[in-house]
Amino acid sequence: MKDFIISIKRTPFQSTASFLILFFALFLTLFLIITITFSESLLSYIETRPQITTYFQPKTNENEIFKIRDELNASGKILSIKYINQKQAFEIYKKMNKDNPLLLEMVSADILPPSLEIYAKKPIFLPEIAEYLKKQPTVDEVQFQKDILDRLLNLTSILRNVSLAFFIYLFLMTVIVLIAITHFKIALKKEEIEILNLLGASYSYIQKPFLKEAFFMAIFASISSFSIILVILFYFQPFLNSYLQGISSLSLNILSFNLLIWPINWDFLLISFLITSFFGIFISLFSTFLATKKYL
């Protein structure tokens, strides 16, 4: 640590430049990780919602609903169908409005429509199923979320591809800038390196301080970028709370491990921080290793 501080004092501009470029790269990496994870978990959440919900007229005979359900099942395009009768609908309504007794008093099970929650095997079957349901005389309303789902799928896919391209650019830019900065540092320590060589210092002995500095610089840059992201995240938390109103939680299934993303979860943040730190350490050591290999 003492050597690290002395090295910063000896080459303050180069060390600051190293820190800033690493901070920039890691801040953006962390931002991308959080954004992608968030959008993926949002997508997973929407995918678990019924893709088509069809509401029947309140007095529709259950047998007619079952007939439609069976016809849909027989089409081979359905993954699952869930029937919600009036009583169940009323239970759901009560649960949703438990804090509002006035609303509960005004509604009874009789006036709530029975419904079918339908999940298709493939999104392309959804318009066809919706059309079929709309033609049924007992159907009152068909809620079809394909547009939202498609838009989110597109958005997530674009975000993923853009992030990947941006990430590759960021990686290359950081490596090249760090190599150039390390080259400067080596040039500034040319006389010291010459003396060390004449005294019989091994290559690894001369290289070690550069690698040590790169390691600590990456640690400081990742801690700084994580702190700034935390501040931003908590600053915007009220906005996110209102934006995601109605969504109790968002999570992502990674290798059969369910990771909670929203509400803000420290496990998720810690994992993001560790990934960013490892990336920072790797990129910093890799660049310094290349530079010392070439210029020492």
Added chain:
Amino acid sequence: MIVFENVTKKFPLGNVALDNISFSIEDKEFVFFVGPSGAGKTTIIKLILKEIEANSGSILVDDFDITDKNFSKTLILRRNLGIIFQDFKIIYEKNVFENIALSLLVLEKYSYAQIKEKVREALEIVGLIKKEKVFPIQLSSGELQRVAIARAIAGERKIILADEPTGNLDPKTTWQIMKIFKKIEKEKTIIFTTHNVDIVNSLQKRVIVLKDGKIIKDIKKGKYEF
């Protein structure tokens, strides 16, 4: 022991720095290399340090044939050599202690306590024990050269290569430096290049005189008149 046998060194532009020279230096021998500028004194030092390669001939340093094409022990070779230059080659961002400790740290075998002890021993010899925490910028030329000598003698470096170490010093400081060399001469092999006749003549050591890359005299013990 250092043995040069028919060593020739030519630089790329064709100038001959050493022309088929041979000599041998025993362990713990003190040898002055004298001669005008361009005679080849510094080339000998650089060849021993393996900073440059000879074009022909062989050089033995402590049983290592350093002219062998397969020689790969430059690190071990240099760890046995203490070097002192006219321009001191001191690191100005490190204090006196750290500059000397560098000579031991590069060996990667001593603990901090051992380094501290050995640095202090070297500082005692050169008379800078009270200045171990001082930075080079606060030292005089003579003191800087003493730091360089302490760095060269710290640890177990058997051969001291002093390339005109008194070239930048006034007469009084020169004699103070020579007293230090007198102190260490029984422990180390010393190769000392100089222009200073007074030093050579007063110490009465072996003198090898070079001119145009050739040895023109090898006086075992005695005075030399330029």
